[in-house]
Amino acid sequence: MNKHDYTGWKDVFRFSFEQGVKANAYKISLVIFALLVLLGVPFMGWLQNKGEKDLGATAVEKIFVYDETGLEIDYTGFATGERYQKLVIEKTPDKTYEENSKALEEAEKPVDILLKVTLEESGYFQLTFVKAVQAGFSDDDYEALTEDFGVYFDDAKREAIDVTPEQAVFISKPVSTGVEFAVVDENGNITIEAKDKTEGITQQEYGVLLAGIMVVMMIINLAGGQIANGIVTEKSTRVVEYLMINIRPMALIVGKILASLLLVVIQMAAIGVAFLGGKIISSNLFPPAAVQTGEEPGALDLFLEMMGKITPASLVICLAVILLGVLFFSIIAGLAGASVSKLDELAEGMKIYQLLLIVGCYIGIGVCIVEMIGGVNPLILEVLCMIPISAPFILPANLLLGKVSLWVGLVAIALLFLITVFMFSFTAKVYESMIFYNGKVLKLKDILQIAKNRRAEKKEGK
Amino acid sequence: MSLVVKNLNKKYGEKTVVEDLSFSLENPGVYALLGTNGAGKTTSIRMILGMLAKNGGEVLWKGEPLDAMKVNVGYLAEERGLYPKYPLMDQLLYFAKLKGVSKEEAKKRIKYWAGRLEVEEYLYPPQPTGKGRNMKKEKPKTADQLSKGNQQKIQLMAALLSDPELLILDEPLSGLDPVNTDLFKSIIREEVAKGKYLIMSSHQMEVIEEFCEDITILNRGKAVLQGNLNEIKKGYGRVNMFVKCDEEFADIIAKHQLKVLTDTPDGKQIKVTGEEQARAFLDDLLSAGRSVVKFELREPSLHEIFVEMAGSVQEDAAATEGGDHE
Numbered sequence: 141m142n143k144h145d146y147t148g149w150k151d152v153f154r155f156s157f158e159q160g161v162k163a164n165a166y167k168i169s170l171v172i173f174a175l176l177v178l179l180g181v182p183f184m185g186w187l188q189n190k191g192e193k194d195l196g197a198t199a200v201e202k203i204f205v206y207d208e209t210g211l212e213i214d215y216t217g218f219a220t221g222e223r224y225q226k227l228v229i230e231k232t233p234d235k236t237y238e239e240n241s242k243a244l245e246e247a248e249k250p251v252d253i254l255l256k257v258t259l260e261e262s263g264y265f266q267l268t269f270v271k272a273v274q275a276g277f278s279d280d281d282y283e284a285l286t287e288d289f290g291v292y293f294d295d296a297k298r299e300a301i302d303v304t305p306e307q308a309v310f311i312s313k314p315v316s317t318g319v320e321f322a323v324v325d326e327n328g329n330i331t332i333e334a335k336d337k338t339e340g341i342t343q344q345e346y347g348v349l350l351a352g353i354m355v356v357m358m359i360i361n362l363a364g365g366q367i368a369n370g371i372v373t374e375k376s377t378r379v380v381e382y383l384m385i386n387i388r389p390m391a392l393i394v395g396k397i398l399a400s401l402l403l404v405v406i407q408m409a410a411i412g413v414a415f416l417g418g419k420i421i422s423s424n425l426f427p428p429a430a431v432q433t434g435e436e437p438g439a440l441d442l443f444l445e446m447m448g449k450i451t452p453a454s455l456v457i458c459l460a461v462i463l464l465g466v467l468f469f470s471i472i473a474g475l476a477g478a479s480v481s482k483l484d485e486l487a488e489g490m491k492i493y494q495l496l497l498i499v500g501c502y503i504g505i506g507v508c509i510v511e512m513i514g515g516v517n518p519l520i521l522e523v524l525c526m527i528p529i530s531a532p533f534i535l536p537a538n539l540l541l542g543k544v545s546l547w548v549g550l551v552a553i554a555l556l557f558l559i560t561v562f563m564f565s566f567t568a569k570v571y572e573s574m575i576f577y578n579g580k581v582l583k584l585k586d587i588l589q590i591a592k593n594r595r596a597e598k599k600e601g602k
Numbered sequence: 603m604s605l606v607v608k609n610l611n612k613k614y615g616e617k618t619v620v621e622d623l624s625f626s627l628e629n630p631g632v633y634a635l636l637g638t639n640g641a642g643k644t645t646s647i648r649m650i651l652g653m654l655a656k657n658g659g660e661v662l663w664k665g666e667p668l669d670a671m672k673v674n675v676g677y678l679a680e681e682r683g684l685y686p687k688y689p690l691m692d693q694l695l696y697f698a699k700l701k702g703v704s705k706e707e708a709k710k711r712i713k714y715w716a717g718r719l720e721v722e723e724y725l726y727p728p729q730p731t732g733k734g735r736n737m738k739k740e741k742p743k744t745a746d747q748l749s750k751g752n753q754q755k756i757q758l759m760a761a762l763l764s765d766p767e768l769l770i771l772d773e774p775l776s777g778l779d780p781v782n783t784d785l786f787k788s789i790i791r792e793e794v795a796k797g798k799y800l801i802m803s804s805h806q807m808e809v810i811e812e813f814c815e816d817i818t819i820l821n822r823g824k825a826v827l828q829g830n831l832n833e834i835k836k837g838y839g840r841v842n843m844f845v846k847c848d849e850e851f852a853d854i855i856a857k858h859q860l861k862v863l864t865d866t867p868d869g870k871q872i873k874v875t876g877e878e879q880a881r882a883f884l885d886d887l888l889s890a891g892r893s894v895v896k897f898e899l900r901e902p903s904l905h906e907i908f909v910e911m912a913g914s915v916q917e918d919a920a921a922t923e924g925g926d927h928e
Contacts, residue, residue: 147671151696151699151700155692155696159685159688159692163687373685373686374685377683377684377685377686378679378681378683379683379684379685380683381653381679381681382677382679382683382757382760383700384651384653385652385653385670385671385675385677386670386671386700386701387671387700388671572653572654573655576648576653593614593615594655
């Protein structure tokens with residue numbers, strides 16, 4: 141490959157991008173997705189808000205609380221505000237829980253709910269609500285009350301042990317332990333080598349990781365699909381005949397890949413902007429009923445918090461890994477496109493591409509699940525973050541969450557770069573033979589055979 | 603010599619599709635590359651243009667290896683190629699840009715060729731009619747809205763936009779109606795008059811005879827006949843005799859042991875060895891008192907030479923079954 145091989149890629153890029161933007165399908169899908177997100181987020185906020193407001197005063201009249209925690213919690217404090225001011229809450233320390241349960245079943249009005257509060261051996265508070273058979277309130281009312289009671293309990297238990305919300309947030313921060321070793325190097329200097337021991341992730345972090353995988357998957361899939369489609373169209377319509385006298389195959393594929401990438405990035409950015417716009421509209425029109433202090437941050441809050449902590453180095457590494465990942469998968473998509481002669485055979489030609497994409501994505505999802513359950517072995521996580529087919533899915537979010545270090549990102553970039561260069565070189569060998577091929581869909585072994593023949597031809601030529 | 607093709611070779615695995623093809627274009631004009639389907643014409647053209655890697659040989663343009671990205675080459679492919687869903691004007695501007703023609707210059711040339719090829723209505727949509735909400739703006743035309751012939755015209759425009767020095771036309775007249783065939787022919791004549799070098803492949807032998815001085819006939823990748831068309835014909839001699847009489851003359855044919863090639867109401871085409879045999883045959887006809895309506899002795903047509911040299915079309919078609927690179 142030389143510079144000549146890439147001459148004209150800018151023209152291909154410009155034309156492919158302009159035509160992509162002009163395409164009705166692109167414009168319509170962009171507007172529809174952005175509108176759906178822009179309107180969908182406030183709609184969800186409205187639904188949530190509506191559900192909360194429509195309930196009005198609760199129909200529950202009396203709650204018996206059976207508390208086994210030993211904490212001095214004043215449960216009557218819950219009966220405040222418009223919704224719960226008429227509610228009667230009584231603690232029943234004189235009877236056992238079973239006696240209370242039986243009394244609840246036999247009693248006539250006004251006992252509606254029996255609440256059992258326990259501190260479980262595994263270290264969490266359990267609030268068990270039992271609705272009386274004859275209770276005459278709706279399930280929605282019941283559900284809202286139990287949720288509100290949980291929130292109240294969370295604050296009350298902190299107050300009972302004299303901890304402020306800020307202290308509670310501080311205490312609930314995750315704990316990470318590290319092991320360091322003093323090492324003497326060749327010059328006799330003592331250095332400290334650290335080995336991090338990563339703990340599992342929270343549900344919110346899981347959400348961020350999963351969202352990261354989904355976004356990268358969408359970018360790769362959309363870009364790959366567009367490239368393969370474009371190449372088969374040029375091949376089946378024979379436009380490629382004209383193009384190939386003016387530009388080399390590599391310039392053609394590079395221009396197409398970058399144009400498709402930009403189109404997809406614009407689409408993603410528009411959806412992202414619509415999402416933030418929707419959030420702003422939603423929070424202005426339907427402010428959340430109560431923001432609970434000390435509550436764990438949601439996935440979006442965590443994402444925004446993460447964005448605030450991004451360093452230029454980690455951002456560059458993340459973007460580079462995603463870009464190289466898209467390039468790597470796009471080249472495979474381009475080869476898949478060149479292996480077929482007709483558009484209706486494209487699905488068959490894309491099998492290997494789809495398989496690699498699914499494997500990469502599943503590795504990512506698998507890592508997320510295992511991380512949430514109890515944490516992935518740091519070494520395995522690092523290796524998976526470096527493997528080219530899984531790196532674009534796993535590495536960016538894990539790097540931003542601080543689960544892997546920058547050097548893992550650098551190794552991932554190096555490996556992705558090497559395999560992308562190899563794929564470019566391989567594509568350069570087989571592409572021009574494949575692009576003029578007409579016939580049944582080429583299998584992987586056929587493509588390898590073409591590469592082998594090209595090598596032999598080159599030797600023969602020398 | 604401007605274009606020299608030397609010992610061009612191409613193999614796909616064990617199969618040789620072009621073998622030692624050599625020819626040259628010394629002066630401006632049209633060179634014909636002929637052959638049956640699958641004979642290797644398109645593969646040769648792709649190698650000449652550098653689209654396809656060759657297994658051997660070289661292509662020189664003015665003494666230097668031909669690089670289609672550096673030399674101004676125009677190409678009309680056998681299988682017409684246009685993006686079906688993109689506006690035609692955008693495509694032409696793109697193709698011109700790839701050839702290094704500026705946008706302004708490209709627009710001027712598109713305007714000229716659109717008029718010349720009578721496709722203005724497809725490239726320049728009418729001005730919007732009406733006002734305000736009632737304004738109707740016509741969308742730019744795309745290739746899939748055009749007939750095959752009109753698509754071919756747009757494709758020819760794409761080939762001519764860069765005002766190429768070397769023009770390669772692969773089956774330029776196939777599928778055109780007589781009016782558009784004449785239009786294309788007139789453009790080819792104009793390009794020749796401008797001093798351009800053309801390579802043309804066609805199955806329409808009368809077209810080749812009309813334009814080309816030099817030819818190569820390919821059969822299964824090998825050049826089976828090449829040279830100046832007039833000299834090739836002369837080499838064959840005047841062996842085609844066309845005779846029409848009011849009376850039957852089968853007895854005279856039998857007497858001379860001649861072979862009748864075709865028998866139509868317009869007369870019989872009879873193969874002779876040369877002028878002497880034809881003269882003797884005519885003498886016998888006249889002495890037998892037959893009224894000779896038509897007597898013509900001429901060289902074989904290119905069509906006849908082609909059929910003889912290229913062999914059976916069916917055989918070649920069988921050889922190209924399945925996936926191939928033609």
